[in-house]
Amino acid sequence: MSSVLTLSNTGQLCPASLPCPTPVNYVQRPHPVQHRSVMSSVLTLSNTGQLCPASLPCPTPVNYVQRPHPVQHRSVMSSVLTLSNTGQLCPASSPCPTPVSYVQRPHPVQHRSVMSSVLTLSNTAGSGRTSWSSGGKRPDVVGSVILHDKADLWKSSSGSVHYHHGLQAGHNTLNVLCSLRVARTLVRGGFADVSTADARGAVLSNYVHFLTTPGSHKDTYAESFHRSFFADWQDVRPTAPTQVLTFAEKRSRLKLSSTFPDGQLDAIGCIPMILPFILLSASANEDQAVSAAVDFVKLTHPHPKVPEYVSIYSRALHAVVGGASVRQQSEHALRTLGVWDTCQGYAHKAARFPVSSDERLRVHQSAVSYLGLACYTKGALCSMFYLAHEFHDDPEGGILTNTNCGGENCNRGAALGALLGAGASYAGVSIPQRWKDQLRDAQEFVPDIIKDLQL
Template identity: 30%
Template sequence: MATVSPFTIGIRSSSRPFNRRAYGHRTLVTYSILSFLLLASSSLLSPLPIPSTAMTSSPSLHLESRLRGALWGLFSGDALAAPTHWYYGGYRQVKADYGPSGITDYVKPAEFLAGSILNKSNVNGGGRGSFDRANGVSIIGDVINHGKRGYWHPSKSYHYHATLQRGENTLEAQIARVLMRSVTSTGGTFDADHFRKAYVDFMTTPGSHNDTYASTCHRMFFANMIFKKLPPEKCPDNDRHNVDTIDGLVLPTVTILAMGGRIARGEDPVKVREEARVMAERTAGVTRNSSALERASGTWSDLLLDILAADEGADAQQSLNKAARSFGLRRMPVPNGRDEMSACYLDGSLPTLLDMISKYSRKGDAWTGLLANANVGGENVHRGAVLGAALGASVGEENLGPQEMLGGLYEREKLAEEIDAFVRAVTRIENDL
């Protein structure tokens, strides 16, 4: 097994004092002097066994827990917030649809949503636009999001995720799973071509997911493929309004976590960070054409790797402040402010994301932070996914929160299998132990 200094990757040794109850004086005095002499004279006396609690845990195992925590946090943050996605009426609107306590657990999204702009969105491209088919084809319904076109009808007012079940993940998180499976298939590394093919296959396969909504970048990608006959690598696009957005950080998060696995394997953290930044940017570029998002992905990579490698219970404020400066934000993250709603655009969503990481990582409570995000409304689904990854990485799988955080996810068993396979692939821990 490769030797990794705990200092190198910021992991605290788990060596603990001897277990006095099992091996201390109260046990030893039960041996009589005679018994001791008999044992000694017969050369049968051997050193006491070292209790398991005294063994130093492998840094790979410690980081493995954080990787798992980050992935569970991503899926939990996404699914918890799906019912209140784009609730710009805030907590008052949340309570009106889901009861006086708001969101307290996973819940199925409402069928209808007053003020929904799904009915104004372009089914054949970015932003708002026509509901008409183009040359007999509708991107939404015929090419992707099969069977969901009726929910986008101009005369209707459906919730963006009306077709999801309780605890079911939205499309972007489902694509994150596609990326996880791609990374697993390629031996724990990100391969843009492999992922691109898997993405196209997933999106164009009927029944591959159950979400109603697809972001502008996906609609534009497949419009370019179908109407302009572009090859997949030329299909990422940008409407200069709805693409430079926080949902674009979800996929790079998976690649960053994969790179974190290389730190667990003992690779040079400085080189891993440099490469992770590049890989995160390339991941963002598979589905959208956004230089702003690529830059943000690089900064997000630095921050998430800092959180993964931090000592247990360490304050992330210094790393968060560094990220804020790199993002070009006007203020530093606030650890004790109110939880703020934001839209999808990076200049508004990034400050509130950093605020919530600062606040809830200090509390060591991922579940409470994700519930708060769900109850704020606004563009909270994709913020919830990346927030969940950061909070999950900070506490590890075993400290995520109550049982329902994992148990309430709609596809919990499949997620567990995919997370296990991903973590094994990126850490290669089975080959080292």
């Protein structure tokens, strides 16, 4: 299981031998930066716009290449398939200087990233953006039901608070923490069949306890499906497994039958929490594994399109866990999604350029931009399966490329990391130890999960 996460460095990085300069405010210019950002295998974040001081125009963007000199920096990592960029980023036309060690100073970096620029527009009372809300005013869930000490960050007048403001290097984002808790709950519960209602009830009860307990995590952001769930939950506030399950099933039936489904629930963020259901169904038949994932996701993402997409992904991952080819499963999924011919065109174009070249990366970026750069499930899955097909035997290259493609590379990266990680175990490809070092949440969860599995 890949342990999904993202994070950005929320402090200013300065050479240890020098004081930090006074921070400046940044605005986002239209020129894209082709950069190799900090990333994780499952949930990662990359800034796809150029950041420039607000008082100055943006220079002409330059392409970056990775030099062999290591940069001592605070990178993003995930607990199973993770990765940090261990090479120094330098303009392609210039040599890398001698690297220096970095320390974190207390001055914050005031920047406007692609994701942070809309945090303060997010609806604190439910899913979507504040301006998209309809109907009567509902009580806020952010600050009162979930994210208890984060409401001020969502309502900041500066508009420059990063989505994952509270995280440090090695922390997981909320979606991955939820995924890890799902795995631990299912394993500790001793469920021989995780597709049962009892398994779903236990997971949902743990989920409610986790998100409604003040100080239970450090992430600043909860995406739409969390806010929507607790906007409805706060009216009745069930906590016991059978009670939460009854509430969630009733809510799911209403939303799935709605004439106007909530489009914010049709998002690739549906993948992280279903990963343990698939992975713990490895010895079950395909239909049972798919049922375990689909029946659960209907409770967290009750949108009529989501079960179909989760079924496509679940069948692919279950097959790869059982030894099937990542490449063949990705092709099958892309054909099912109706984009195989388009992907072949991009693949043939990319093959004209050397592996790991900037030219090939730009082709992959174009492919992801065309297939689906945003969070909506179908487009994000098309992009994910394209990358899985192209990097079926190169998990490191696939994870790096996913991050450098930008957009919703966090949850898309979770889905990709799980596929490539499962395939790597059969291909004899090891996950570099440097990707696993200094992980925080993984050190708490993964050993316990593995130990309980062996009992």
